[in-house]
Amino acid sequence: MTQTFRGVPEWKIIDYLESVGGKQTNKTTVNAERWQASTKSTTVSIGPSMTLTEVTVKLRGEKEALEEILPKLKQKAMRAGG
Structure with a gap:
């Protein structure tokens, strides 16, 4: 299962993964008893002059655990516009 987040730095996504039960095992990997996540951060253009950080999270593990987290x-x- 893959999920992409924009406008949130990779370190913060890792922090969020830890807050739902994971433990960071290296720079881009968070493990839990029933799931594992790996992150990859890139910069994407939105429009002619603006860029955002985009973090892709690849989640693996028990279906029930992934559906829970x-x-x-x-x-x-979630980031509100404004």
């Missing part, structure tokens, strides 16, 4: 992760990473 993904809504929590999405809620933590």
Whole structure:
């Protein structure tokens, strides 16, 4: 399962993954008992002069565990416009 987040730095996504039960094992990997996540950060252009950080999270593990943590992760990473 892959989820992409824009406008949130990679270190913060890792922090969010830890807050839902994971433990960072290296710079881009977070492990838990029933799931594992790896992150990759890139910069993407939006329009002619603006860029954003985009973090792709690849989640692997038990389906029930992923279904439990993904809504929590999405809620933590939600950014309101303004």
